[in-house]
Every structure is written in structure tokens, then in C-alpha cells.
Amino acid sequence: MIGYRISLAQLENLIDAEVAGWRTRADERTKKFKIAGKYDEASTIWSEIKVVYMRLQGEAKCVYCERKLEGEERGKAEHDVEHFRPKSSVRPWKISAALSKQGVFLTQPGKPAPGYHLLPYHLFNYSAACKPCNSAIKSDCFPVAGAYQFTGDDPVTLLGEQPLLIYPIGDFDHDPEELIGFHGISPQAIPQQGYKRHKALTTIAFFELDDAIGRKNLVRGRAHVITTLYPQLLTLAGNEPANKKAIAKMLIDGFTSPKSEHTNCARSFRTLFNTDPDEAERIFEAAARFIDSSS
Numbered sequence: 001m002i003g004y005r006i007s008l009a010q011l012e013n014l015i016d017a018e019v020a021g022w023r024t025r026a027d028e029r030t031k032k033f034k035i036a037g038k039y040d041e042a043s044t045i046w047s048e049i050k051v052v053y054m055r056l057q058g059e060a061k062c063v064y065c066e067r068k069l070e071g072e073e074r075g076k077a078e079h080d081v082e083h084f085r086p087k088s089s090v091r092p093w094k095i096s097a098a099l100s101k102q103g104v105f106l107t108q109p110g111k112p113a114p115g116y117h118l119l120p121y122h123l124f125n126y127s128a129a130c131k132p133c134n135s136a137i138k139s140d141c142f143p144v145a146g147a148y149q150f151t152g153d154d155p156v157t158l159l160g161e162q163p164l165l166i167y168p169i170g171d172f173d174h175d176p177e178e179l180i181g182f183h184g185i186s187p188q189a190i191p192q193q194g195y196k197r198h199k200a201l202t203t204i205a206f207f208e209l210d211d212a213i214g215r216k217n218l219v220r221g222r223a224h225v226i227t228t229l230y231p232q233l234l235t236l237a238g239n240e241p242a243n244k245k246a247i248a249k250m251l252i253d254g255f256t257s258p259k260s261e262h263t264n265c266a267r268s269f270r271t272l273f274n275t276d277p278d279e280a281e282r283i284f285e286a287a288a289r290f291i292d293s294s295s
């Protein structure tokens, strides 16, 4: 997971340029939800602006797992418009014993728990996500460590709920790369204690980002990045001719750019190579063995 830094004003400009008048129609709908005290509508209009998020997120990457999906010409059906805070109901997420053991505590949303009826059309409540992350995994869950504020209308002030998932878009939540890094193919919480560590651990567990069985192809994708990147890092660091180094640098820059899949993994591996080359070699070999064993 990486962040896509953008201010609300910049995002509004992108939306206006894509669909003129969309924000006015969205505001009218939100006013109706406010009067009704709940989310209720016969049809929705957020798919009209899905491509803005697809472009923003490294040209069609899932915001959570960093898998690259097909682009906007042919790939819209592969992407869901994901509501970070669920719009009509929040259901409990079952925390694992391993996560509880790490000290993570979840607030129970209550039964029945309403959704965030003032946020279905908030630009900082959207992202584009793959169907495994959005439909199969996240669904209507939204774990927090503080008190739920279902009537909130501003994602910035709603940070007071202490959400346990990272919202990668915007300029107000934690930068995902400050909270989650990778050791080889495995995501790791970077902070050593407190809310930030719990948020990182929960995000990894919630989206099953370290599940080499349930999300085998996701993890394999990271292994492919590492096995391709490692020879290029060796070339750039060695005594190769300038033309070979230039190609290696081009590939390394590509793999670590926000537009590539598994950017956080690639950047973490590049850092490891530069600080502990022996461990990087071991990780490269482990990634190669993982590809072989999962084929």
C-alpha cells in the first residue's frame, strides 16, 4: 500500500474536469440523506467519477493490495468504487487471536449499526479497489479503536474515531509507507507501539495482505517483483558497462514508481539492498523459491 497525496481542492478540480456538475448533484443527494437521517436512494452516481480514482491510483492499481488492474479503457468493470466508511450499515469484523495478542482492541459497532449516511458522496470517502479487497473482504466492515461517530460528515475530523484501516488518498491520514513496509514479500508494521502499530497490523490482517494461501497470486506478484528487481540492483551497483547500468536504472525507477504494482514492496527491497545486501540476496532466493513452490 502506498499513499496518493492530494488536497480536497485538487481532487474537486479533477472531478469537475471529468463530470461537470457532478458535485452539485452529489451535494443535493447528501442534503436529502441528512433530512431523512439515513442513506436511501434508488440509483447512484459515483461510478461516473470512478476513472478519476483509477488514474490517481497509479493508473489503475487497487488502492489496498497494489495489484495492477486493467486501465480505464477496458478495466472499469474490474474496479469497484469503494466507500471507506460504509454508507448504510457497519457490521462487526472478527478480530483474530493473533491480532488481539498484539494488543489491538476493536470497538463494537453495535447491533444494528447504522452506516455513515452523510459520506456516500464525500470525495475523501472513495477509492478504486479490486473486487477481492472490496467485495470479498471489506464489505461493510470498518474497525475502529475509538468511539464510532456515524453522523460525522468530515473524514478529517472523523480521524477521532481512530480508524484501524489506512485511507491512502488525500492529505490527512497517515502515509501508508510510514506505517507499513515489506521484508521481502511479507508486509510488516513499522511503528513499534501504540495506535499507529495497531492500525498497520489491522490493515495487514484485515486485507489479508500477508496470506500466502488465500491471496497466493497477490503474494506471488510481489515475489516476481523482487526476483526481477534484484539482478537490476546488482547491475547498477556493480562494474557493468554504462549502457547496462542505464537500462538497470530505468527498470529500477519503473518498479519503484507509484504506477507500478507492489511499489511499497519494491521500494522496501531497494532499501534493504542498499543497507543489507546479504539479507537482500537471501530474500531474493526466498522469493524465487516461493514462486517455484506456488506454481
Ligand SMILES: [Zn+2]
Pocket: 062, 063, 064, 065, 066, 067, 129, 130, 131, 132, 133, 134
Ligand atoms: Zn486489492
